[in-house]
Amino acid sequence: MTTTTTDIPRSACIQRPHAGIVRGALGLALIALAGFGLLYALAGIGIGQALFPAAANGSLIERNGTVIGSALVAQPFSSDRYFHPRPSASNYDAMSLAGSNQARTNPALRQRLQDARAAIAQREGVEPASVPGDLYTQSGAGIDPHITPAGAAIQVARIARARGLTPAEIDALVAQHTQAKQWGVFGQARVNVLTLNLALDARAALTTRDAHD
Numbered sequence: 001m002t003t004t005t006t007d008i009p010r011s012a013c014i015q016r017p018h019a020g021i022v023r024g025a026l027g028l029a030l031i032a033l034a035g036f037g038l039l040y041a042l043a044g045i046g047i048g049q050a051l052f053p054a055a056a057n058g059s060l061i062e063r064n065g066t067v068i069g070s071a072l073v074a075q076p077f078s079s080d081r082y083f084h085p086r087p088s089a090s091n092y093d094a095m096s097l098a099g100s101n102q103a104r105t106n107p108a109l110r111q112r113l114q115d116a117r118a119a120i121a122q123r124e125g126v127e128p129a130s131v132p133g134d135l136y137t138q139s140g141a142g143i144d145p146h147i148t149p150a151g152a153a154i155q156v157a158r159i160a161r162a163r164g165l166t167p168a169e170i171d172a173l174v175a176q177h178t179q180a181k182q183w184g185v186f187g188q189a190r191v192n193v194l195t196l197n198l199a200l201d202a203r204a205a206l207t208t209r210d211a212h213d
C-alpha cells in the first residue's frame with residue numbers, strides 16, 4: 001500500500017526542521033561565546049602584554065618594589081615642596097570618575113572658579129589673570145594626571161623656595177618631564193605631575209647623598 005503525505009503524522013513533519021534550527025542556533029551561540037567572548041579577549045590581552053606591557057598593566061609606577069601610583073591617575077599633592085595637579089570633583093578617586101556636571105552658566109560654578117583662581121594666585125604670588133585655566137578647572141574624569149607647561153611654570157618659584165633650589169634648577173626638571181604633542185600633531189604639550197614630583201624627590205635624595213659623601 002502506498003503512503004501519501006497525508007498519512008504521515010503532522011508532528012513528524014514539524015519536529016525535524018525545528019531540531020535542525022535548534023542545533024544550528026546552539027552551535028552559533030557556542031562559536032560566538034568561545035570565539036568572540038573568550039579567544040578574542042585573550043588575543044587582545046596577549047597582544048597588549050606583548051607590545052605594551054606597561055600600559056596594559058595600568059602604567060604603574062614602582063619604587064623599591066612598591067607601587068606608589070599610576071602615570072594615568074592624578075594624586076592630591078598639597079605641600080609647597082611639590083607641583084600641584086588640577087582640582088578634582090571626585091577627590092582623585094579612580095573608582096568614581098566624575099566632573100562637577102555644572103553648566104557654564106551656573107553661578108555656583110563661576111564663584112568656585114573665581115575663588116580657586118584667587119587662592120592659587122595668592123599661593124603662587126601672581127595676579128589672578130596670570131593663573132592658567134587648567135590649575136583651577138576640573139577635568140571631566142577628575143583624575144587628569146597632567147598640567148600644561150604654563151601650569152607648571154607658575155609653580156616653579158614656590159617650589160624653589162621650599163626646597164632651597166634655584167628656579168633654573170626646577171625649570172630644568174620641568175623641561176625634562178614635558179611631553180610634546182602626540183607624534184607632533186595630536187593634543188598639547190603636557191607635564192605629568194606625579195613623575196615630575198618623583199623626580200624632585202629623587203634629586204633631593206641625590207643632593208643629600210652627595211652632601212654626606
